Amino acid sequence: MANELTIGFLPLVDACLPILAQEHGFAEAEGVSLRLVKDMSWATVLDRLLYGHSHAAHMLAPLAIATTLGRGRPAQPLSAPFVLGLNGNAITLRPDLADLVCPSGRLGDPRIVGTTLSAFAKQSAVKGKRLRFGVVHRYSSHNYMLRYWLAASGIRPDHDVEIITIAPPFCADALEAGEVDGICVGEPWNSVAVERGAGRIVLATAQIWRRGVEKVLAFREPVMEERRDQVEALIRALVATGRHFVDPANWDANAAILARSEYLDGSANIIRGAIADRLLLERNGKPVHYPDFMFQYREAANFPWVSQAEWLYTQMARWDGTGFDASDAAKAARVFRPDIYRSALAGTNEPLPGASSKVEGSVGQTTVVGTQQGRMTLESNRFFDGKTFDPANLEGYLASLT
Amino acid sequence: MRIAIVDESASRAAVIREGLAVLDDCEIYVVTERRGMVARIGEIAPDIVLMDLGNPSRDMLEEYFAVSRALARPIAMFVDESDEESIAASVDAGVSAYVVDGLAPHRIRPLLDLAVRRFNAFARLQADLDEAKGKLAEHDAVDKAKRILMDSRGFTEPQAYAELRKTAMNQGRRIAEIAEALITAHKLLGGA
Numbered sequence: 001m002a003n004e005l006t007i008g009f010l011p012l013v014d015a016c017l018p019i020l021a022q023e024h025g026f027a028e029a030e031g032v033s034l035r036l037v038k039d040m041s042w043a044t045v046l047d048r049l050l051y052g053h054s055h056a057a058h059m060l061a062p063l064a065i066a067t068t069l070g071r072g073r074p075a076q077p078l079s080a081p082f083v084l085g086l087n088g089n090a091i092t093l094r095p096d097l098a099d100l101v102c103p104s105g106r107l108g109d110p111r112i113v114g115t116t117l118s119a120f121a122k123q124s125a126v127k128g129k130r131l132r133f134g135v136v137h138r139y140s141s142h143n144y145m146l147r148y149w150l151a152a153s154g155i156r157p158d159h160d161v162e163i164i165t166i167a168p169p170f171c172a173d174a175l176e177a178g179e180v181d182g183i184c185v186g187e188p189w190n191s192v193a194v195e196r197g198a199g200r201i202v203l204a205t206a207q208i209w210r211r212g213v214e215k216v217l218a219f220r221e222p223v224m225e226e227r228r229d230q231v232e233a234l235i236r237a238l239v240a241t242g243r244h245f246v247d248p249a250n251w252d253a254n255a256a257i258l259a260r261s262e263y264l265d266g267s268a269n270i271i272r273g274a275i276a277d278r279l280l281l282e283r284n285g286k287p288v289h290y291p292d293f294m295f296q297y298r299e300a301a302n303f304p305w306v307s308q309a310e311w312l313y314t315q316m317a318r319w320d321g322t323g324f325d326a327s328d329a330a331k332a333a334r335v336f337r338p339d340i341y342r343s344a345l346a347g348t349n350e351p352l353p354g355a356s357s358k359v360e361g362s363v364g365q366t367t368v369v370g371t372q373q374g375r376m377t378l379e380s381n382r383f384f385d386g387k388t389f390d391p392a393n394l395e396g397y398l399a400s401l402t
Numbered sequence: 403m404r405i406a407i408v409d410e411s412a413s414r415a416a417v418i419r420e421g422l423a424v425l426d427d428c429e430i431y432v433v434t435e436r437r438g439m440v441a442r443i444g445e446i447a448p449d450i451v452l453m454d455l456g457n458p459s460r461d462m463l464e465e466y467f468a469v470s471r472a473l474a475r476p477i478a479m480f481v482d483e484s485d486e487e488s489i490a491a492s493v494d495a496g497v498s499a500y501v502v503d504g505l506a507p508h509r510i511r512p513l514l515d516l517a518v519r520r521f522n523a524f525a526r527l528q529a530d531l532d533e534a535k536g537k538l539a540e541h542d543a544v545d546k547a548k549r550i551l552m553d554s555r556g557f558t559e560p561q562a563y564a565e566l567r568k569t570a571m572n573q574g575r576r577i578a579e580i581a582e583a584l585i586t587a588h589k590l591l592g593g594a
Contacts (some may be wrong), residue, residue, distance in 0.1 A: 040458035043498070047455065051493040072468055138465050165465035167458045170436070177437075 080216035081340035114153025187274035211381035232344035421520035547581035
């Protein structure tokens with residue numbers, strides 16, 4: 001059907017917007033019908049997108065960039081006109097390690113936890129027992145956030161510690177079996193580990209980068225061009241869903257829908273915790289409120305800032321060991337498509353930033369940006385180490401990191 | 403050539419293995435356990451890895467192929483772009499193939515074709531089995547509904563069946579659906 005869009009997703013809380021857009025009729029109200037296809041690995045979500053089983057995908061932002069650059073497979077240009085959410089991930093350590101580096105009962109301070117962990121990780125490495133961390137994919141924000149935090153804390157990833165890939169549903173198993181000492185994964189999988197007593201949540205990734213880009217809605221570029229009307233209708237539907245999603249009145253109902261077997265197939269209670277920014281950090285503890293753990297709507301959260309794509313590219317260059325390449329950087333930047341976002345929402349009340357890039361990690365409390373309707377105030381988007389990322393000087397930024 | 407079939411479904415792996423057994427000079431290994439998978443594949447040192455598309459370990463395995471120094475020869479996705487069509491067919495059939503660097507396409511294609519046919523055959527078998535199971539369940543429901551009518555209204559078995567059939571025809575629905583509805587209603591009213 002011409003107005004039907006098939007969207008691939010992984011069972012994670014941040015697949016919420018497309019799922020709920022269909023369930024609550026926001027998609028239908030915009031004249032599109034969504035068919036959601038669940039898979040268990042990013043490789044399969046990507047295969048379905050590239051070989052035409054799906055029109056769009058819930059996708060790790062760095063994976064959309066890596067695919068465009070041809071890392072690991074032949075290059076295929078992908079486009080992300082909409083960010084499905086910021087942050088929503090956490091770092092969970094096995095309980096005995098957590099007790100060494102972080103006081104219990106609350107989230108740790110990323111600087112202090114990092115410094116303490118650094119000393120312990122180096123001791124372990126000397127003893128020939130490098131600490132091992134699991135992330136959900138090599139090309140994931142989880143990998144880049146974890147590495148950013150470790151490196152800024154004096155721990156050399158791939159040297160002092162080992163980082164491996166584990167599918168989200170197996171993260172708790174791996175912690176329990178002692179295959180890894182820590183995981184960086186999205187919800188509900190940290191909480192699953194906590195409930196089993198296999199781990200304790202010590203940090204939210206939002207503490208590492210307060211407004212870190214996470215999943216995007218990705219299309220093959222030619223498909224996005226061909227189906228432009230439906231794509232723009234879908235963007236409007238997703239924004240309406242986001243507004244509904246952050247309203248506490250809807251949290252119970254939304255958690256119940258997402259928990260269903262065809263979607264996350266999990267506990268509505270845990271999912272509600274993530275939606276409400278309330279995390280159970282340790283078994284038998286009390287949920288702790290950490291505002292903006294997930295960030296799905298406010299401050300034009302879904303606007304694909306080109307500077308976010310560029311930050312991800314700098315991390316890719318840093319950790320793939322390929323070094324900086326200006327043409328790759330330009331291709332990576334072009335994956336994020338604020339022009340499509342603006343076109344879809346022109347004439348609505350949604351704030352449309354006038355600029356497409358901003359300095360990320362501005363240290364001040366708030367930033368004011370111009371929008372087509374006036375001005376919008378952005379809260380702090382700082383990195384935990386106080387560094388700023390100026391998209392005008394990618395190479396300089398990369399050099400400053402080493 | 404050494405082929406590793408990675409599939410959490412042991413029965414599907416067996417069907418694929420049997421299909422590939424016709425190939426000359428191929429050694430075939432089946433890996434169904436997720437635990438220790440990477441080490442096992444390291445031991446096998448395959449030229450080709452065939453993995454079902456739904457396997458949740460794909461990301462982990464791709465990462466291993468990409469960065470591991472443990473394998474003597476690097477394994478890539480089946481990425482010869484001239485073989486786009488073969489890849490599309492394999493994705494449609496639900497199989498992902500990883501091939502050791504430098505293996506000639508003319509050696510890969512017949513093998514992949516065979517694997518795709520086997521995956522498709524398995525999917526058809528599965529669909530037949532699901533259908534048969536569904537029919538069996540429907541049969542059970544009709545039997546149960548007949549018994550409810552026989553107990554509650556003193557019908558003989560043929561009368562009970564005739565009643566179900568008549569209701570189904572009047573409502574334009576299938577007998578199994580009427581039977582399900584009757585069972586549900588019976589349960590709600592406190593029947594066993």
